[in-house]
Amino acid sequence: MKVLVPVKRVIDYNVKARVKPDGSGVDLANVKMSMNPFGEIAVEEAVRLKEKGVVSEIVVVSIGPTQAQETIRTALAMGADRGILIQTDETVEPLSVAKLLKAVVEEEKPDLAILGKQAIDDDANQTGQMLAALLDWPQGTFASELEIADGKAKVTREIDGGLQTLAVELPAVITTDLRLNEPRYASLPNIMKAKRKPIDMKTPDDYGVALETRLEQIKVEEPPKRQAGVIVESVAELVDKLKNEAGVI
Amino acid sequence: MAILVVAEHDNAHLSDATNKAVTAALKMGGDVDVLVAGENAGDVAAEAAKIEGVRAVLHADGPTLAKQLAEAMQALIVPLMGDYDAVLAPATTSGKNFLPRVAAALDVMQISEIVSVEAPDTFVRPIYAGNAMQTVKSTDKIKVITVRPTAFDAAGNGGSASVKSIDAPAGPFKSAFVSEELTQSDRPELTAAKIVISGGRGMGSGENFAMIERIADKLGAAVGASRAAVDAGFVPNDYQVGQTGKVVAPELYIAVGISGAIQHLAGMKDSKVIVAINKDEDAPIFQVADYGLVADLFKALPELEEAL
Numbered sequence: 001m002k003v004l005v006p007v008k009r010v011i012d013y014n015v016k017a018r019v020k021p022d023g024s025g026v027d028l029a030n031v032k033m034s035m036n037p038f039g040e041i042a043v044e045e046a047v048r049l050k051e052k053g054v055v056s057e058i059v060v061v062s063i064g065p066t067q068a069q070e071t072i073r074t075a076l077a078m079g080a081d082r083g084i085l086i087q088t089d090e091t092v093e094p095l096s097v098a099k100l101l102k103a104v105v106e107e108e109k110p111d112l113a114i115l116g117k118q119a120i121d122d123d124a125n126q127t128g129q130m131l132a133a134l135l136d137w138p139q140g141t142f143a144s145e146l147e148i149a150d151g152k153a154k155v156t157r158e159i160d161g162g163l164q165t166l167a168v169e170l171p172a173v174i175t176t177d178l179r180l181n182e183p184r185y186a187s188l189p190n191i192m193k194a195k196r197k198p199i200d201m202k203t204p205d206d207y208g209v210a211l212e213t214r215l216e217q218i219k220v221e222e223p224p225k226r227q228a229g230v231i232v233e234s235v236a237e238l239v240d241k242l243k244n245e246a247g248v249i
Numbered sequence: 250m251a252i253l254v255v256a257e258h259d260n261a262h263l264s265d266a267t268n269k270a271v272t273a274a275l276k277m278g279g280d281v282d283v284l285v286a287g288e289n290a291g292d293v294a295a296e297a298a299k300i301e302g303v304r305a306v307l308h309a310d311g312p313t314l315a316k317q318l319a320e321a322m323q324a325l326i327v328p329l330m331g332d333y334d335a336v337l338a339p340a341t342t343s344g345k346n347f348l349p350r351v352a353a354a355l356d357v358m359q360i361s362e363i364v365s366v367e368a369p370d371t372f373v374r375p376i377y378a379g380n381a382m383q384t385v386k387s388t389d390k391i392k393v394i395t396v397r398p399t400a401f402d403a404a405g406n407g408g409s410a411s412v413k414s415i416d417a418p419a420g421p422f423k424s425a426f427v428s429e430e431l432t433q434s435d436r437p438e439l440t441a442a443k444i445v446i447s448g449g450r451g452m453g454s455g456e457n458f459a460m461i462e463r464i465a466d467k468l469g470a471a472v473g474a475s476r477a478a479v480d481a482g483f484v485p486n487d488y489q490v491g492q493t494g495k496v497v498a499p500e501l502y503i504a505v506g507i508s509g510a511i512q513h514l515a516g517m518k519d520s521k522v523i524v525a526i527n528k529d530e531d532a533p534i535f536q537v538a539d540y541g542l543v544a545d546l547f548k549a550l551p552e553l554e555e556a557l
Contacts, residue, residue, distance in 0.1 A: 013492070016511050017377035026381050037493065094349075095358045120492065123376050124361045126349030129319065133353035138423035139319055141346050154427065158487070159342040161438050162431035166318070168424040178493055179486045214358035218371065218384040226518060229539035231530075235552040238524065238542050246522045246539065248444070248501040249468060249557070 001148070002057045003046045004110040005080065006101055007039035009064050009071040010121040017121075023219040026121075035071045038116025040078075041176040044183040045146060046114055047079035054148045055112075057081050061104055063097055065089050069199060076194035077186035083199040088211065094122075096204075096211045098130035103207035105135060110171065112153065117142050117175040128175035138168040144179040250279030250369060253307075253329060255322075255338040255348070256297050260287045260315070263296040266339035266441075268403035270396040271300050274337050275404065276366040277392075280304045282333075283410075286325055286417070288315035294412050301405040311417025316426045322347035324418035327354045330391055335369075340395035352393040359393045360385060364400035378492035378515035399440075399498035399519065432487070435466075439490070442471035444501045445520070447490055449513075450477035451506020451527065451546055458484055460550040461505060467557045473497065473517075475507045491516035506546045509534030526550075 011017055012032040020027045035043075049055040058080040062068040065087070072083035086100055105113065118125035132139035140146070140155030144163065147154040148170075157164045158177045186194070204211055232238045242249045252274040257264040267283065274281045284307045285294040294308035307329070313321040326347075330336060336351065338344030340362040352359035364382075365373035371386045372394065439445065446468070448461045458472070465472045473495070474488040490497055492515040502520035507513060509525070509532055517523070518537055525538035528545050535541040542549060 011377070013512070017380040019381045026377055093358050095353065095356070098353055121377060123374075123378065124359070125345050126352065126359050126361060129346065129349035130353035132319075133323060133350040139346075139350070140424070141319070142342060157342075159429075160440065162429065164316070164429045165427040166424050167427050172423075178489075214389050215360065215385040215387055218386055220376070221382045221384075223375070223379055223382050223518075226523070226537045226539075228536050229523075229541065231535070231541045231543060235542065235544075235549055235556055238540055239553070239556045241540055242501070242522070242524070246501070248522050 001055050001112065002059065002108065002110040003049065003055050004059050004061060004105060004108060004113045005042050005046050005075065006061050006113065006115050006127070007043065007071055007075055008036045008116070008119045009033050009062060009068040010036045010119050013037050013120055019220055019222045023221060025217070025220050033067070035074050036116050036119045038118060038176050040183040041178070041180050042114040042116050043075045043078050043080060044181045045176060048181065049148065050079065059084065059108055059110065061086065061101065063088065063092055063100055072199055073194050074186065076197040077191045078184060079190070082197055084202060085199055086202045086204060086207070088204055090211055092211055093214060094124045094127040095130060095214065096209065097127050098134055099209045100204060100207055101127070101131050102134045103209055112170060112172060112174065114174045114176065117177055128173050132173035137172050139173045139175070140166055140168050141175040142177040143174050144177050146174060146180065250277065250334045251332060252277060252279055252281045252335045252337060253333045254281060254283050255326065255336065255344065256283050256285045256293065257339045257341050257343060258285065258287060258290060258293040260290045261292060263293050264339070265403045266341055266398040267297065268300055269398040269401040270337050270339045271302060271404040272401040273363065273366055273396045274335070275302045277335060277369045279334070282307060284309070284326070284329070286314045286317055286322060288312055298410040298412050299406045299408050301408040303408055303410040305410050306412045307415050308412050309415045309417045313420040313422065314417050317343055317347065318422065318424050318426065319347040319350050320422040320424055321418050321420065323350040323354055326351045330355060333391070335392035335394065337394045337396055340397050344395050348393060348395055355391055355393065357389040357391050357393045358387065359395065360387055361395050362397045363394055364397050379496070379518065380515060437469065437471045439471045439473055439488070439495050440497055442497070442499050444468045444470035445473050445490070445497050445499045446470050446503040446505065447473035447475065447507060448478055448483070448505050449475040449507030450481055452478060452483055455483040460554070464550065464554050464557065467554065475510070475513045477510070504534050504538070505550065507534055508532045509537065
């Protein structure tokens with residue numbers, strides 16, 4: 001069984017995003033970039049399925065600038081087999097990403113696509129669901145457990161207030177939540193090996209997908225700043241302030 | 250302009266996240282209808298009809314909608330959109346699950362987790378886990394939007410809209426419900442609680458979280474944790490408040506033994522009142538706290554419990 005794992009190159013999750021003074025976006029110049037953490041979980045899950053003998057091939061695809069090759073290499077070092085980079089320097093909205101991924105699916109014919117539930121830059125949380133809709137595949141989103149058996153994926157999902165388990169027919173789209181697994185660090189020999197694994201270089205044109213912008217960005221601002229408040233001297237003073245000043249208890 | 254709001258419910262009760270999404274819809278202007286999709290959810294439809302400002306309630310009832318699975322919700326909502334200019338759902342795990350499917354089927358870019366309506370086509374939404382606020386204008390003919398419930402006040406319950414039955418999709422669909430394991434707790438749900446008290450690495454152990462739980466019970470609060478406390482194994486992962494965990498915005502947030510890493514602040518800084526209890530006076534959490542108490546939490550927590 002073949003698995004497609006789309007991953008995105010984003011600002012490293014330990015870096016604080018800084019808004020550009022002109023309001024045009026977030027400053028990404030000279031900022032450390034990494035694989036989207038939820039995408040890392042997706043790669044790890046695919047590699048574990050391969051180690052269990054369920055999966056035979058893992059294809060990683062990324063859409064983004066030339067440097068996104070590094071993101072693909074990271075996935076290859078974790079255990080993916082080959083990569084596809086759809087190179088573009090434009091901002092690609094989730095709907096266009098889903099259309100490109102649909103084209104990749106039609107070419108590669110995987111039985112499963114595993115994606116991060118959201119990218120930590122645009123926080124849209126929609127690419128996986130959109131891909132599923134465009135392919136008319138079922139979906140198991142926000143997965144914290146995944147089992148493949150008898151042509152079905154048994155997916156335990158993180159929902160508000162608890163967990164829900166679904167059985168979805170394959171082929172299907174799975175999106176990952178935090179508890180699904182803890183991604184491994186690539187070993188040095190595997191990093192070396194990954195350098196020899198193939199990455200296909202493509203463009204959106206190769207897939208006949210026009211990149212459209214449906215959401216026009218008007219501006220990006222700093223969130224309202226909180227002012228530091230007062231330091232209270234005792235628990236009694238704290239309780240008094242919460243009761244009588246803030247009125248919240 | 251006609252707007253459809255998809256109700257959040259469990260077939261028995263309407264969640265007030267629905268009322269909040271209705272508020273966002275009313276801010277866009279025009280006629281607002283509510284869609285109740287469920288199984289044996291007549292009571293929910295009746296409740297939805299009472300939301301102030303709602304023109305009509307559409308009630309689709311059937312076994313395929315029992316759990317509002319994404320495939321069935323897509324089949325239900327997409328054909329309805331011939332009559333609407335926008336569809337909104339609360340940005341809960343349910344809304345986030347099915348609405349992007351609807352968007353893609355309509356060839357529309359969803360606008361996720363809006364926190365403000367600037368104009369009928371222009372919205373503000375947090376990006377980079379709330380470290381930046383993005384204002385976007387949608388050029389799509391139909392707007393597909395999820396609404397962050399904590400950012401809007403709930404519409405009142407003095408209305409009396411009509412309820413109209415519509416057909417549930419027949420199916421079968423390629424996904425099936427197997428089971429559900431809902432956390433049994435008398436405490437409110439983390440993202441819906443009016444008060445949240447969270448512990449960090451400073452708690453020292455899982456056992457010590459009992460001190461926090463006792464205070465939570467006195468305040469009717471939910472219990473949360475920082476990623477450090479989750480990583481240390483003190484509490485389960487679903488307690489985690491932060492960039493990669495849950496985003497909360499309660500009336501009162503009490504951070505105990507939490508230093509205030511970026512990841513954590515991103516998940517709670519929209520709370521109305523923030524209290525920090527930490528023995529390190531230089532902890533970054535104090536920079537966002539309305540009330541800071543520099544103290545050893547092992548002394549302060551029992552005192553707080555006593556005082557409440």
